[in-house]
Amino acid sequence: MTRHEGRLGALAAVDASAAELADRMVGLSVRGLPPGYTDGMFVFTRRGRRGGDGRWTAVPEGRSVRYSAIVALGAAALPEDRQRAALAGDTVHDLVGNLVKELPAVTNLGDAALIAWAAAETGHPDLDAGLRRLAELEGALSSGDPVYTVEVSWALAALVAAHRVAGGGAGLSGKLERARERLLTGLGGDRLYRHVLGPASWYRAHVGCFADQVYPLQALARLHAHTGDGEARKAAEQIAAGICEAQGPQGQWWWHYDARTGGVVEGYPVYSVHQLAMAPMALLDLADAGGASHLKEIALGLHWMTSRPEVADELIVEELDLTWRKAARDDPKKIVRGVRAVATAINQGSRIGVLDRIYPPLAVDRECRPYELGWLLYAWLFSLPRDTPGQQR
Template sequence: MTELARADRPLHDLATRLLAVAERGLPAMLLPEGNGFVFTRAGHRADDGTVRLEQRGTSIRYAAITVLGARFLPLDRQRAVLGGHTAEEFAGELIERLPGVRNLGDAALIAWAAAETGHPKLSDALDRVTALDEPGRPQYTVEAAWVLSALAAARATLDVEDRLKSARDRLLRARIGTSPLFPHATGPGLNPWYRAHIGCFADQTYPLQALARAHASGDDPEALAAADACATRICALQGDGGQWWWHYDARRGTVVEGYPVYSVHQHAMAPTALLDLTEAGGTDFGEPIRKGLRWMTDVPELTAAGLSEPMILDELGVTWRKVYRGDPKKAVRAARGLTTRVAPGLRLGPLDGVFRPTAVDRECRPYEFGWMLHAWLGGIAR
């Protein structure tokens, strides 16, 4: 935040505003028992312009991400957003639920939260990760990255070197050819053949963050170089309005389909990954971070369409989830994914004129605020 204030005072004020929105919104996302979080708060706009918010579902994954961010708050404010718990106490609540967790990514995030909060049952959490992470089995790239981040965080406490090396090597091998970008899975079998070349934005940020953290926790120039190369490419592809695009061709390092533009990418995921990279000794991507953050108030897609709907609603404690095309069944994304598999570089340009990105998804999820807190308050050394 200090560097942001020095570089761009209005953007520092925007980040401060967003952090206040996060602390206001997270308590409203708690489950009634106070030991978990909902999956989402969905907004419904009435004819008179008022917005009603509805809680839906639950997510242990989002709860773990929220702990990772909330741990940087003072203890009294941790308790305010975590149902009376400190971050370490809430991590303990999640660890107790690990025997019933079947998803590798969920378990890895809980273990990461346990490591970062210094929870005494970290070893138990990592054992659950190991049990779910079958050797030689392909995993989704995001979840494989979270495994590496958890192990890097645990490195100072436990002997995890063999597991860390395996997780690190798996991520590096997942890349296709000489491309710096990552596909959606670390190996074949999890995705249809016609989408095997596609990687989303999360498939880039979480691996580059994990590799940077692996280097920061122990000297690993190869991991740092891979993280830097990935970051350099997605920053080169960033939109003129600061947009972090959604789908990439992991073979060629190009954009397949830009939309939706997710607010969490703009205010949280890109900043937390790129700031972690810089702090690990990588390139300083401060300008792309600031450019992406600026999108939250200067949304070119809505401005061009003459729409004035804000993405940040301070009084409700939400940021709207995304700006998207409104195409039925994500038709543009599907069409471009298939055509680029057969003819790399073909974008079907006329679709941009038919399906314009002017729809707003009025939804907000806890992890968006968890990563926001992590981005602007936390990281490796902040």
């Protein structure tokens, strides 16, 4: 794909240099994935390590089913030869097959949803196994149990993808409707999504992170594109407008929000994956579904990667084919986040500005997790189909 096609082409019409950067990052992602792929699965992270000569390397650590499933979604947008380049000789079909074999040991709702989603979008014959495991884990939840917004969103996205390819058989339409209701009801009367749908600690109950906005926005946009659900589109538009209104002046997609008002509780860290992949992915899905276009905000977010005011260190590391994870405060105990959560729980809009001077955002987190590159591919190479344009619920 060239930058004159699809999503990259749409961005180029608004901001050519931002599109050039996104196009360059697609190539970096394909080159950067193989070092983290071993024995048919991706590692948890590649952690930066500085040698005696001052040069950085990236050392693989751990293993992650979740990140492997996200890479499968992203790599599925590549032609087979580039899939093999990204997956050290394997194809996405091979990777999804490996993930399906992991399902009996998967106990996290979000992980099962991502595997089912990847199976649906790649046309894998074992999609039913993914859906069964997803249903089992959902069935194990007791009524009133708190669930994470991100996991609920991934479940809805998986069911939308499965319904698109498999139709409403085996009770799939009912499962889709229940997932829809759970996510829409979870927004309630708030401006943005909270981290947990259900009971939570009083001092953080009102807080939602950036991921808690992106993934519901994406799932609801996809639901609207597939079914014409007007309520889903309205909620998606609300979330998109909220994060764009709160975006920083240099394009920062901030980290923690007061879900009640949409105000920023704590801006840092600013993550590379949010700037390059997650915000574009969700906002472009909304545009593909017929919603508002936020290309200017997407472009501004991309430019933060090369002209951010917080840290002088480069976050795009071409010689290692990766991006460093985030620009953050030198606050390992997360004091700023905790204090501001408590302060805004007591008094909406409270900032305690002195914390910005005590803990300035000067630190770089030198690691790169495979999902960061997987979502980047998905954001820029995928195009969301609209199955029922104009239909409204």
